Amino acid sequence: MQLTSHTMMDAGLDSLVLFLREASYEFVTPTPATHARVNSRPGRREATLLTDVFGWSRPFGRGLLPLALFETLRNSGIVRETEGGWRSTVRASTLQGEILLHSAFPTLSPDAVFFGPDTYRFARAIKNHLRPGTRQLRRVVDIGCGAGAGAIVVAKNAACDEILMVDINEAALQLARLNAKAAGVDATSRWSDLLTNVDGQFDLIVANPPYLNDPLLRAYRHGGGELGSGLSLQIAEIAKARLSRGGSLLLYTGSPIVDGKDRLLQAVERSFGNSDLVWSYEEVDPDVFGEELETEAYSSVDRIAAVVLTAQKPERPHVR
Structure with missing residues (x-):
């Protein structure tokens, strides 16, 4: 994405979110396959609406945006001129x-910042986990935070003393920080490979990690x-070592089903078998990213299921 922490970039992104909020902007990000299909339809290849620009990532004419906003976005590198017209380097989705801002389509860059249907399922799982009456959470961490959706949803549904957002992607950390600020959430973004750069224990760990075998290693x-x-x-x-007493893990991810067996569930059963964690495992969507089954890496896989693992210490x- 080539986003930086430069003041001009931050100011441009802040201005964009404020403008979209005042315009009552709404956009739900679909899967990449759906995005490509919709954009390939006749009459859908050039932007005429704000959602075309900042949702569908279509080229647009500079007159589509207010002049002052366009100049701010152009000067900060958020919109760039291409052969087909101007394009936004970010998308904006509502949740x-x-x-929340994230990477423009198509997400081919190694440092692309993910947001999609998995994000909506992840957010729903967090909200269901944090039912009314959830105790005060002292420390919360969103591992592999991406655009910051997990941390933001936690903050909107529970009282938290401290929220950390960690990732190995600097572009993700920048957008997560800005998205949290725009949502009125006090959260700290920090570079960390999982929790290697973070000390202490947590009352809540949430994560929506990548779960595919990607040949490009994005x-x-x-x-x-x-x-x-x-x-x-x-x-x-x-989670076994870093959850505080009474603390919980919510992991939304995907699992390969091979010959009718859930490989991730089998591994979790082995891992948690001798621990004191009280856990549950639910398949929330039986078939996601079906196109992956056409690749060599998934030639033995029946399907990929979206699952939610929760565990509490x-x-x-x-006493044994």
């Missing part, structure tokens, strides 16, 4: 009443390990 998409489950398993392992240690 639970907030506007950080927002490649999950590592067998069939993309590596990061998900690492986060499950981290008891208030008091078990």
Whole structure:
């Protein structure tokens, strides 16, 4: 994405969110496959609406935006001139009443910042996890925060003393920080490979890690390990040591189903079998990213399921 922390870039992104909010902007980001199909339709290749520019990532004429805003976005590099017209380098999606910025389509860059249908399922899972009456949360961390959706949803649905957003992608950290600020959320963004650069324990760990086997090894998409489950398993392992007493993990991810067996569930059962964590595992969508099954890496996979793993550390240690 080539975003920087330069003051001009931050000011431009802030101006964009303020403008879109005042324009009552709304856009739900679909899957990349749906995005490509819709954009290929006749009459859909050039922008005529704000959602065309900042949602569908279509080229636009400079007269479509107010002059002052256009100049701000152009000077900060947020919109750039191409052969087909001007294009935005970011998209804006709406989630639970907030506007979140993330990477423009197509997300081919190694440092692309993800947002899509998984984000909406992740947010719904967090909201369901934080039911009314949730106790005061002292420390919360969103691992692999991307655009910051997890941290923002937590803050909107629970009382938190401290919220951390961690990622290995500097572009993601910049957008997460700006998105949290725009949502009125007090959260700290920090570079960290999982929790290697963060000390202490947490009352809540949330994560929506990449879970595919991506041949381009894009950080927002490649999950590592067998069939993309590596990061998900690492986060499950981290929870055993880094949850405070009474603290909980909410992990939204994907799992390869091979010969009818859920490979991630089998690994979690082995990992949590000797721990004191009380956990549950739910398949929330039986078939996501079906196009991946056409690749060599997934030639043995029946389907990819979206799953939610929750785990809680008891208030008091078990006496064995």
